[in-house]
Amino acid sequence: MRIELLGLPLDALTFDDTVRLIVQRVERGEPTLQVSMNAAKYVRAAENPALRDFIRRAHVVSPDGAGAILAARRLGLHVPERVPGVDLMLALLPAAALRGWPVFLLGARPEVVERAAAEARRRWPGLEVAGHHHGYFRPEEEEGVVERVRASGARMLFVAMGTPRQELFLDRWFPRLGVTYAQGVGGGFDVLAGVARRAPEWVQRAGLEGVYRLMLEPRKRWRRVIVDNARFLAMVWRAR
């Protein structure tokens, strides 16, 4: 079921239903853009109309962070559980392997995406990683990257270039990429490559993954995360 949270659509689905919905859509060849929402993305969207439009046009909008769930509950809306974007990618890759859908990994530093691709092939034998490319290209190189994805014949694309870069890239190029499914995964390749560590299971279950990551962040980001969260709380407060 689709609800509206802070002026943006949100799909109130369980994790498993989200995976099922996406697999079904890809099976039928329905173009599908997925966006994962967390507190920071609500704040970025409030200040960036292009990002807002992209989220409104997305076919699947999932509550990535605990912030989105808490805000929804505070506003009397029901959202069953978190659907972390990284976990979604980790569930879709084996689904792609099973169905013979080629995937493309775009983003992160060259050595990270390289390792993520190798790790994906190792974990899910039979998975066709049709190609990968780092996420540090210049605007004038963008079209060439789009062509690489298109020529690879990939059916699913995962983009790890941070927000809003990954979303705006997909906004501009989705129809030309030739893929049926695309998802922005932020730091997802760092997790898959084993460069970034996830919070322990119990921390994730307690909805404290954001706090855990905050503790690992360098000084500069720390402040930004605190400011984002304060602004997010203010947005939720005003919405009440």
Ligand code: UDP
């Ligand atoms: N990244 C990229 N190109 C850029 C900036 C960042 O490929 O121009 C990658 C970066 O290497 C990392 C990923 O984007 O792997 C996610 O970065 P971050 O965690 O800052 O994004 P967030 O999910 O917090 O928006």
